[in-house]
Amino acid sequence: MNYQTIAQSNESTVVAEYFRETERKGSYESEAELEREFIAILEKQGYEYKKIHNQEKLKQNLRESLERLNEFTFSDSEWRDFYTHIIANKQETHKEKTKKFQQVSSFTLDLENGEKKNIKLIDKKNIYRNSLQVIHQYEANGGQNRYDVSILVNGLPLVHVELKKRGVALKNAFTQMQGYAKKSFCVDDGLFDYVQIFVISNGTESKYYSNTIKSSRNGKNTDTFEFTNYWADAKNQKILDLVDFAKTFFARHSILNILTRYCIFTSDENLLVMRPYQIVATERILEKIRIAHQNKSYGTKANGGYIWHTTGSGKTLTSFRAATLTQELKHIAKVLFVVDRKDLDYQTMKEYENFQKGAANATKNTTKLKEHLENPDAKIIVTTIQKLAIFIEKNPKHEIYQKEVVIIFDECHRSLGNVYKQITQAFKKYYFFGFTGTPIFAENCDKSKPQDTTENKFGERLHEYTIIDAISDKNVLPFRVEYTNTTQAKKDIKDKDVRAIDEEKALLDERRIKAITDYIIKNFARLTKNEENYAYAKNLAGESTQNKSGHKGFNSILACSSIKAAKKYYQAFKEQDHSLKIATIFSYSQSEGIDGLEEENNENIDGLDQNSKEFLDNAIKDYNAMFGSNFDTSGFQEYYKDLAKNMKERKIDILIVANMFLTGFDAKTLNTLWVDKNLKYHGLIQAFSRTNRILDSVKTHGNIVCFRNLEQDLNDALKLFGNKNASAIVLLRKYEDYLNGYVDDEGKIYEGYKSLIEKLKGFPLGTSIDLEEEKREFIKLFGSILKLENLLNSFEEFQKSDHITERDFQDYQGMYLNLHDEMKEKREKGEQKEEINEELVFEVELVKQEEVGIDYILNLIYSYKHSELTAPGIREIIDSIINSSTQLRSRKELIEGFVKKYQSNPNFKWQEHVKQQREEEFQNIIKANNLQEKKAYAFMSKAFKSGEISFLGTEFPDILPKMSFFQDGRKEVKAKVEQDLQEFFDKFYEIYKSDFTKQESAKDTAAEV
Structure with a gap:
């Protein structure tokens, strides 16, 4: 082949439009x-x-x-x-x-x-x-x-x-x-x-x-x-x-x-590979700059444009790559990335720093902005609209205005006010680009400012990737919208001004606020999958337990109509009996926009009345007590950052807001938005989109619970930012469809939960599944049930016990996991033909989110008299629970060993048993593999401290028996030790995390009293 240099073409990485050239083959293809x-x-x-x-x-x-x-x-x-x-x-x-x-x-x-x-x-x-x-x-x-x-x-x-x-x-x-x-x-x-x-x-x-x-x-x-x-x-x-x-x-x-x-x-x-729509947007920006520079047409709206990529689709990564590739152009002096809030300035810099250390330059103040603009090495600068406006006012004749500067606006659907005019008059050779998830069109612009559409400000739309595209591609999740009519205000008041006067008392009535907080507390676990596990709450002895399931669940935001409403809700939650972690934050904003969202002010609380300042200070004291911090309103920015961090780490269950966290805030752990606020168009889509970031197979959609009738507003928004058929893609179907089954618009049949459960009865409990074909059929069926149940659990109407008892489901789940382990073992031993079960997918992640943990089984054991544990019925219950849980079945021998000791000594403690077993099993691994004992303990100690075992680097090879690098069997020895240590870590880490040090004796000692 000829590998000589070829002139680089301007071909786009992503083809403009693809048409299939060949017909599909009708014959079987291996x-x-x-x-x-x-x-x-x-x-x-x-x-x-x-x-x-x-x-x-x-x-x-x-x-x-x-x-x-x-x-x-x-x-x-x-x-x-x-x-x-x-x-x-x-x-x-x-x-x-x-x-x-x-x-x-x-x-x-x-x-x-x-x-x-x-x-x-x-x-x-x-x-x-x-x-x-x-x-x-x-x-x-x-x-x-x-x-x-x-x-x-x-x-x-x-x-x-x-x-x-x-x-x-x-x-x-x-x-x-x-x-x-x-x-x-x-x-x-x-x-x-x-x-x-x-x-x-x-x-x-x-x-x-x-x-x-x-x-x-x-x-x-x-x-x-x-x-x-x-x-x-x-x-x-x-x-x-x-x-x-x-x-x-x-x-x-x-x-x-x-x-x-x-x-x-x-x-x-971490390596990020960009998606096709991100690449298209980047290349269209670069092409615009190339043509404008070539024609010297910079400094006009025609040389720029805007990118419409829906919220949650990765606009920051796209803008980052556009900025870094643009800075490589010799004729470009600077690339300015402009945000409209200080928190977004901080957030963008953090993300840019994550993408590439030192790629961008932050501007803490206008002085720093000026320094960067004058430093030829500072090519990419992240700043706020406010700082840029102040710089222009203070430096009316700066030399930067005569150089070619690319200015990229984040979230360009927000108001630029007079800054737009200031920038376009000051910079003579600018290239203007904007990114938005929800553009401003004639339909959703402020009617007093009809010229403030995104296209009027930034020029033509260079590329679009709508919420319809993103959900179809599974890059963001659809929504399930729930309207509660028990607490809505009157529906017959249409006039906005009249509503503002007549409904305010009704909307803020303490009885209504209490009814809504009751509803949220009652339904929080259902929607966030953060439920105390009642799956087996009623056992044969009539005992109840309340223990967390394996999945950590999600968290939520409560969006309120005003600061006054946020304060009332926060107080109402404080007066209720619950274990939820609740926080609040708000700041002064001048006015509510057409979309129902006020301009966010995350820098300080200037403008708040004294009562609201005092209330927020007390709420921050509650927050400090929860997290051991020391914030107050004088350090509002720091409180905001810490609050955002704890939301992302799911340490807060409900965040109550009025005018904050509803745009620009991304937390994959957030899956529910409670709405007691009028929202329209881009404000509605922005707020709803806080819930629809992908995370795992358990998070299938974002939950929206409306305490106001926003149905028409939602339809209007979806038509504007999607199309007239958007609801079918963006919103989940009604409960009855998932329960009973349905046929979609293309004629595809979807079987319902009831029908699937009925089919499950074709595999009677107590009988084995021997034929390979029956095993495959059962695995597919139970996987479908798990996926559908995961979705149905979000609906208030769904009661699993109406269709199958918990005990029966638990036994079927045990069969499912037995088959999973059986096939995994056959694959590892090479006993299973590669193609036989390739169409099977085990939904183990969905099993884990429903299953009970060690605490549950221990409480169950403790609930019986130690003499009762030998009774056949009791042991069957315990065995059934262990077999149905991925977390417990791998520790079956450990649990059974504890039961035996507990029977002979009811004062014997679980932690002591685990401690002894951990030491004994680790010693067995060391002896069986002839490991370097001291280094092995140090290696495993590090794993237990970090929460992760790593076989990379030099520490792991150091614990292996001394062998020549080229000695036969060295790889096999290393692989076996890796497997032994990984299984050991997985077995003990979650249940006993104390310091990993050698114990004097692994034998049973006097039981704890």
């Missing part, structure tokens, strides 16, 4: 046939097919490819040095290799003749100098793993593709890929640790995602199928079929642009 077809398409697009199936050939091809790219021939010793220390450094993890690939442009090699040579892994400036090759059926880990298809860029595997035959669940390809990424990519010389992007496809549906794997134990749930992405054209039409995906995503210029321009390795070591 996975092997799908693979061959995929490779053939890549070859037609300029990829070179290489027969590489092992590491030696991969290594040799890598050397040849890098020599060709760098126009340099390595000597054997030079190659050995470069390969060993730079490419295949044994001390580096996949994150360190990702950082190296993304952030280091070239590496210095000391040559044999004493000279130095810069070696590139990839040419980011001229992407067409890079070679693209495709390999398949590569064998890793001594042949234990065989990979489907890998894309080599200059010899390095940078994209990995996992294929399944048509009809197989796509999630299974994801699960298999995660297994490779965690266990086998790092083996041998770890070259597959360089993979940046994963692609999964079953032929019919294709998705992509980054190589980042986060630990869910630390509260980060991105290691989940929900964070995979669709590819699309510029009109947001998804490109699903593998053939079409190969022709677009894998077009040479597209995949190379994605790898070199649209991957961001963040400061907390």
Whole structure:
């Protein structure tokens, strides 16, 4: 192939509009046939097919490819040095290799003749100098793993593709890929640790995602199928079929642009791969700047435009990449990113710093803004509208006004006031761009200022990605809207002024406020899935227990009509009997906009009346008592930041607000908005969208509970920001549809919960499921029930006990988990044919959110007299509960051991039992694997302190028995110890987190009294 330099084209990374060129095949297509077809398409697009199936050939091809790219021939010793220390450094993890690939442009090699040579892994400036090759059926880990298809860029595997035959669940390809990424990519010389992007496809549906794997134990749930992405054209039409995906995503210029321009390795070591609509927006901004500069048409509205990307779709990342790519243009002096509030200034800087440390420059005050504008090295500046306006007033003849400056406005649907005129008159060579999730149109603008539409201010719409697109792509969640009519004010008062006078007393009536707080307290657990677990509350002895389930649940915001209302609600909650953590925050704002949202003021409480200041101070004292902090209203900004942090970490159950936190605040743990406030158009969509960030498979939608009749306002907003049919996509269906089943507009039949439960009875309890076909049928059926029940639990009308008893459901769940463990064990032993159960997806995450924990089973044990624990009926109850819980079944032996000791000594304590068992089992692991005892304790102590066990770095190898690096069986020993320690950690961490130190004796000592 010819790899000579080709002039870089201006082809867009994302195709403008894609039309399928071929008809679908009608015949059956195996996975092997799908693979061959995929490779053939890549070859037609300029990829070179290489027969590489092992590491030696991969290594040799890598050397040849890098020599060709760098126009340099390595000597054997030079190659050995470069390969060993730079490419295949044994001390580096996949994150360190990702950082190296993304952030280091070239590496210095000391040559044999004493000279130095810069070696590139990839040419980011001229992407067409890079070679693209495709390999398949590569064998890793001594042949234990065989990979489907890998894309080599200059010899390095940078994209990995996992294929399944048509009809197989796509999630299974994801699960298999995660297994490779965690266990086998790092083996041998770890070259597959360089993979940046994963692609999964079953032929019919294709998705992509980054190589980042986060630990869910630390509260980060991105290691989940929900964070995979669709590819699309510029009109947001998804490109699903593998053939079409190969022709677009894998077009040479597209995949190379994605790898070199649209991957961001963040400061907390996560790789973000941009979505197609983000790439389109970025490139259209760059194209606008290019044309305007070329024609010298800067300084006019026509050279700019706005991006309409719905709330929650990642506008900050898009603006960041647009800013960083723009700053590389030599003719651009500055890129100003302008926000309208100090908290957003802080939040944006924090996000920019996370995307790339030192990429942007913060402006604490106008003096700092002036310094940055005069510093040629400060190319990207984050500031507020207010600071920019003050700078213009104080510096009417500054030299920056004569330079080409790109000004990007965040949330440009908000009012710019007179600042717009100030900026456009001061800066002579500006490029104006705005980002918004909810543009201002003629329909939703302030009728006294009809000129204040987004288009009038910023120019044409450069790209749109609406709430309809985002929900269809599963990038944000739909809403379930619930109207409660028990507390609504009169419906016959239409006139706004009359309503303001006549309804205020009714709306703020203490009886109404109390009725609503009662409702919220009663329904909080149902909606946030933060329920004290009553799943098995009534046992045979008639005992009740109240213990948390495995899932931590979500939190909520109560949006009030005024500060006066917020104060009344906060006081009402204080007077109620509940265990919820409740906080409030408010500040002075001058007026309510047409959308029902006041202008937020998060800097101070100036303007508040004395009573409100005192009330807020007392509320902050309550907050301090809750969290051990020391805030007051004089440090309002710091209180705001800490409150926002605790909301994001789900440490607050309900946040009561009037004019804050309803725009610009993102918390994935927030899933419910209680609304006692009139909202319209962009204000309504902005407020509702606080609840619809994706998190995991448990969070399926955002809950909106309205204490006012906003139905028409919601319909108007959806028509404006979606289309006339938006409700069918944006809102969940009614309760009866999920219960009884329904047929959608396209004629697809969806079975209801009642029908599924009836089918469950076809698998009688007490009988085994022996046939493979019946096992598959049961797994599919119970998975469907779990998903539907997770959704139905949000409806007040749903009563699970009306359809199946808790005990029966618990036993069925135990059967489900038994089959899960059975198939997992067969896969690990290689006893299960690969294709047999590929269409099966186990919904274990949904099981976990409903199940009971250790506390529940202990309380149940304690509730019986120790002599009763041998009774068959009692033991059946305990065994059934243990078997139905993923958390308990892995600790079954531990619990049974405790029951035996408790029977002989009713004063014996669980914690003492766990402590003894933990020590005994760890000693067994040390002896069985001949580990270095002192270092092993230090290693595990660190794991228990951090909440995560890591086998990366040098600490883990240090605990292994002393073996030669090349000794046979070394890998097997290492793998076994990893597995033993991981299982040990998973078993004991959640139930006994005290210091991990060696105990003097692991034997039973005198029982605690």
